[in-house]
Amino acid sequence: MARYTGPKVKQCRREGMNLFFLGQNTSSGKVAILQKRDYPPGVHAQSRRKITEYGVRLREKQKLKRIFGVLERQFMLYFREAERMKGNTGENLLSLLTRRLDNVVLTAGFAVTLPQARQWVNHGHFTVNGKRVTIPSYQMKPGDVVAPRAKENTKKLVSEAIDITKGAEVPGWLDVNSDAMTATVTSVPGRADFQFPIQEQLIVELCSK
Numbered sequence: 469m470a471r472y473t474g475p476k477v478k479q480c481r482r483e484g485m486n487l488f489f490l491g492q493n494t495s496s497g498k499v500a501i502l503q504k505r506d507y508p509p510g511v512h513a514q515s516r517r518k519i520t521e522y523g524v525r526l527r528e529k530q531k532l533k534r535i536f537g538v539l540e541r542q543f544m545l546y547f548r549e550a551e552r553m554k555g556n557t558g559e560n561l562l563s564l565l566t567r568r569l570d571n572v573v574l575t576a577g578f579a580v581t582l583p584q585a586r587q588w589v590n591h592g593h594f595t596v597n598g599k600r601v602t603i604p605s606y607q608m609k610p611g612d613v614v615a616p617r618a619k620e621n622t623k624k625l626v627s628e629a630i631d632i633t634k635g636a637e638v639p640g641w642l643d644v645n646s647d648a649m650t651a652t653v654t655s656v657p658g659r660a661d662f663q664f665p666i667q668e669q670l671i672v673e674l675c676s677k
Contacts, residue, residue: 522674524670525670525671525673525674526674528666528667528668528670528671528674529543529670529671529674529675531664531666532561532562532565532664532666532668532671535565535664535666536565536568536571536582537570537582537583537586538565538605542605544675546561546564546565547561547671547675549564550563550564551676557672557676558668558669558671558672559658559659559668561668561671561672562657562659562662562666562668563656563657563658564607566657566661566662567607567608567609567653567656567657568604568605568606568607568608569589569594569596569601569603569604569605569606569607569608569614570582570585570586570589570604570605571585572608572614572642572651572653573585573588573589573594573614573651575638575639575642575651576614576638576642576644576651577629577630577633577634577636577638577644577646578594578614578616578626578629578630578649578651579626579629580629580632580633584629585604586604588625589601589602589603589604589606590602590604592617593616593617593619593622593625593626594614594615594616594617595614595615595616595617596608596612596613596614597612597613598613600617608653609653610653610654610655610656611652611653612652612653613650613651613652613653614650614651614652614653615648615649615650615651616649623649626649627649630646630649634646639657639661640654640655640661641653641654641655641656641657641658641661642654
């Protein structure tokens, strides 16, 4: 599946928020740019007219797409699936995206960034229930266990990532054993488990048309 490879700071500036966990160190270059240039990219960004109602809904959709690193076609497939599921479509959409394998690897602290998690999954560094999986969009279910492959170089990579992400909060739907390097999906994540300020109802209103 295709992915965005352009400048990520520009995307953060466009959406007005840190989409990619660029770090807590405010003196680092990327974080400093976000703090200094708190307006959208572009020559006339600071003098643009007020955003329309359609624009507000579009920006919410773009934020969600960029947080999980999916492009338009794949995002709409997720949305159509969320519509077919029982319950609130917006919450179903967030749950489907959150349970992607690459996001579970990131949330468990087995990778530092989402692009890194996606690359490691693509390269076959992780297993699900003991079987090697190389699809970042693989949908995790309650009871599934993800772990690094039993290879020295793989465990070294994951161990280094765990050291870096140590202390990060783990959501309730995920049970992480850092010593054993395993993460178990214990339940379907709910709306409260999604930490970004996204108004999913606006996305539903836009995509349902």
